[in-house]
Amino acid sequence: MLQVGTSRDGRALLERPRVLEHLDRGLRHPVVLLGGLNGMGRVTALTQWAQVHGAVLVQPGAWDAQAAAQVVAAVATGQRTLLVLSARDPGLGEALEHARSLGGLDAYLHVVVRGGVALGVDSAALTRHSGVEVASVDPRLLLFTRSEIMELGRLHAREIDEIEAGEILDATSGHPELVVSCLRRDDERDARDQSWLEVAVGVVRENLTAQGPNTLLPTDLRAHLRRVALLGGVPTRVTNALAARQGWAEDLQDLVACGLVSIGPQDSFQIVEVLGRAVSASAPEVVRCDSRTAVRAAQELWAMGEVAWALHVLEQRGERADLITVLLANGSSLPDLGVTRILDLERRWSIAVEPELAVLVARALVDLTMPGHDARLTPGRLERAAGLLVTLPGTIPARLNVMSALVQGPVERGNGDAAASSETLRAALAEVEAGSGAVEAPLHASLLAQSAVTHLSLGQYREAATALAGAETLDDSGVPAAIARAGAPMVTATIETPRWRDLDDGAQPAAARRLGAYGRAFRAFSRLQMDEGARLLRSEFGPAGAEPARDPLVLEVLAQQLESVAALATGTQESALWNLDVLERALEGRSLTAFETSILRASRAELLSELDRVPEAEDLLRDGLGQFTSTDRVYARVQWRAGRPEVALELLEPVITDDHVLESRQTVWAYVLHALAARDCDRMEESNDSLRRALALAARNGNLMPFARHGWAVLVGLVRQAQQTHLDPASAMIVGELERAVASQARTHLLGRLSAREQAVLTAAAQAADAHALAELLFVSPNTIKTQMRQVYRALGVRGFSEVRVVSRALERDAPAQ
Structure with missing residues (x-):
């Protein structure tokens, strides 16, 4: 040409x-x-x-x-x-x-x-x-390409090699005028020993000074750049969703198209470095976000369920007032943050100085000790919650008084004084029901649910049932979440059967002990502490079917379900199926509720499917579909196990697409199943999204069992997938816990199957990218490594070198605790 x-x-x-x-x-x-x-x-x-x-x-x-x-x-x-x-x-x-x-x-x-x-x-x-x-x-x-910059250098009588052209491209984003201006300063750059980025920043700073930021960066453009600066570090998928909600998604893409915004190494949008550095030095007000914009962004992120990123935005901005504004607006969902994050916020930002936030933080600490969460009702945590209440003024509004009772009552119960707890909650309920102050329905529901748990600890089961029934009649969309936080799913399944309400006074203490053992075993299994969970069940329930006439029957059934799920995680399905046969024979002649029947059927079907007896599992479940969510999800698992992942996806779709579904352990399991089925259909974007949601929910309810429920090898694959996915901080912590479970299971049950040499190969795999690199690391031939790796694959039950690396790295990271 x-x-x-x-x-x-x-x-x-x-x-x-x-x-x-x-x-x-x-x-x-x-x-x-x-x-x-x-x-x-x-x-x-x-x-x-x-x-x-x-x-x-x-x-x-x-x-x-x-x-x-x-x-x-x-x-x-x-x-x-x-x-x-x-x-x-x-x-x-x-x-x-x-x-x-x-x-x-x-x-x-x-x-x-x-x-x-x-x-x-x-x-x-x-x-x-x-x-x-x-x-x-x-x-x-x-925008200039690398080769065009090299050609431009020749036109300017300057030889530029490919590496230097890349440095210029990175420094200028390929902006033509900026590239030319930098090349014209080549001699000056050499004299000052500057990098190309330093030269480019100097050019932009001079332009900002000479022409003013208003000329180079119009008002509407600066508004969008402020948003990008505010959302630094937030993943692109979250930023795109937020921009769509706020109506500037198209503007964001325009900024990328014009080379002003790029996607950084952390998969987040960022102002290109040359502009960011120049503006920070010459006109920092251009990208300084005001409180209104920051609060609005955080509120939107919180509403989207991206709570960790909402806090990230506020914390990196560093304005305490903004943080408090958002926390007060979302106080009812503070438990979603988890204990560690709440205590960290309170320590670093002194948020509990505000009276209402003091109560909200205290209440969150107590809510997080209830069943369904990572429940560690430690004296220190109760003292911290109670101490926050001391700072409240003598006379507080009715709403704060109710919230204070929601803290004080469980604190008293945790300290062993259930009677005082009952009185504290009863007085607050009386105040609410007398209409002495306007209290929103979710708070009223939480008060009733906490009362139900206190009644249970006193053996007052009919009173507990009445309190729960009152909570469920309140007309407010927030009630299901409030009840869930208070542990009501387990309470409801336990006390609302006729047998439980009809227990005579002599049978109630023993039933209360079994309920406590069930709750502790459930929490142990939730943390994948399998041996401890099994010990707790056996200590209170004894062998399967040992006392077939014992009431309430629902507790026997729930305990058997826990054993079945644990068997799926540990590969002992045959033993669990035998125990289930023993229990069902012992219960012959007894009348089972639909709920109890569904649990026994679902447990049997899940065990059968894992033993490759899929037709039997399908026959068991067909009649019960649509009645209980657990049955539907077991049926989806059976379809996935049968090699029909597309059918499983269709069955799970209502859960995955419903924003209002109750965030229970069943929902976590549904997301995990969806991630596995989508992965088998090569729909990796959907699979990663479902896995992220499962991890985010697990971070809130503390239940890791849904990830282990499909066996150890599947757990290893899920950890590998999660490690390749961008996660929020809370979800990343859950992945770390799953890694520790992988290491524990491998060390306890699997390493003994390997020779000393094969164990050395497994240990070294953490440092190698592939089998060839591993052979070089160990100074052996590739064929030798292949032979040894085949035995490692067989012993661990994993597929491929990448999953072996997951196990190796998990063992390496867990080693200091040994």
Whole structure:
């Protein structure tokens, strides 16, 4: 191609055939939008295109009578004519109308509009003005590539190799004017021993100083850059979702297209380094976000369920008032943060100085000790919660009084004084029911649910049932969540059967002991402490079917379900199936509720499917589908186990897409199942999303069992997948706990199957990227490693070197605790 044009300083212009090719495509349309920043070389590219195609370029400073005459004269020559105008030209509409009046806007007359960064806005406005389809040329095409920078260096009599061209590209994002300006300072750079980034930052700072930030960065552009700066470190998927909710998603993509925003190494949007550093030094107010924007972003993130990232945004901003505003607005969901994060916030930001936040924090600490959470009712935690209440003023509103009772009652119960707890909660309930203060339904429901648990600890089962029934009748969408936090799912399943309510006074203490043992065993299994969970069940329930007449029957059934789930995690399905046979024979002649029947069927079906007896499992479940969610999810697991992952996905879809579904352990299991089935269908984006949701829920309810429920080998695969997925901090902690479970199981049950040499190979795998690298590390041949690795695969039951590395690294990280 022949060289076209010269630069303003007389040097030859860079040939850019790829840019001209895309202009060719755009100029098949009568109106073309060429957006981007000043200095991106748009006019230069149009000049080159016009000379190559023999076209006339009309570029008036603004639309006026003289410009109109120039267009008429150009059209009269019979040559193709390009009329170049600014999108901000007030006469743009008149210019387009003038072009139409000439019979133009066709193959020989094109209007090229130089737009700004807001490509979507400019395109919509142009379409309205012109009444024809508008073609847009992607501004990224104008940014220099590495090879173009090397060629540009030659034009400037400067030899630039590929490595240096890459450094210039990274420093300037390929912005044409900035690249040229940097090259012109090459001698100065050498004298000062500067990097290309330092040179580029200097150029931008000078422009900001000379022209002012308002000229280089218009108001609307600065607003979006502030948002990007505020969301630094937040994953792109979260930022995109937030931008869509707030209505600036298209603007965000425009910033990326114009080279002002990039995706950083942490998979988050960030202002390109050269601009960020220059602005920070010369005009920091440009990207400094105000409180209103920060609070709104955090509130939106919290509403999206991205609580960890909402706090991340506020904490990196460092304004305590903003943090307190958001925490107060979302106080009822503080337990979602987990104990560690709550205590960290209280310590670093002194949030409990605010009376209402003091109660909210104290209440969250107590809520997190209830069943369904990582329940560690330690004296220190109770003292901390009680101590926060001491700071409250003597006279507090009714709402705070109720919240205070929601802390004090469980604290008293945890200290062994259930009677005092009952009195504290009873007094608060009396105040609420007397209407002495406006208290929202979720608080009222929590008060009733806490009362139910206290009644249980006193053996007052009928009173507990009455309290729960009162909570469930409250008309508020937040009630299910409040009841769930108070451990009501287990309480409901236990006390609301006729047998439980009809127990005589003599049978109630023994039933209470078994309920406590069940709760402790459930928590042990939730933390994957399998031996401890089994010990607790056996200590109170004895062998399966040992006392077939014992009530309430639902507790016997629930205990058997726990044993079955533990067997799935440890690979002892045959033993669990035998115990289930023993229990069912012992219960012959007894009347089972639909709930109890469904649990026994689902447990049997799940064990059968794991033993490759899928048809039997399917027959068991078909009649009970649609009645209980646990049955439906076991059926989905059976379909997945049978090699029909697409059927499992269809069955799980209602749970995955329902934003209002109760966030229980069953929901975590549904997300885990969905992740596994989607992975088997090669739908990795869906699989990763479901795994992230499962981990986020597990971080809130403390239950790890759904990840181990499909066996140790599947758990290893899930850990490997999670390690390759971007996670929030709380979810990453759950992955760490799963790694420790992997190490514990491997050390206890699997390493004994390996020879000393094979154990050494497994240990070294943590340091190698693949089998070939492992062979080099151990100074053996690849064939030797293959032979040894086959035995390691067989002993561990894993697939592939990457899963062996998961086990090896888990053992390595867990080693100091040994």
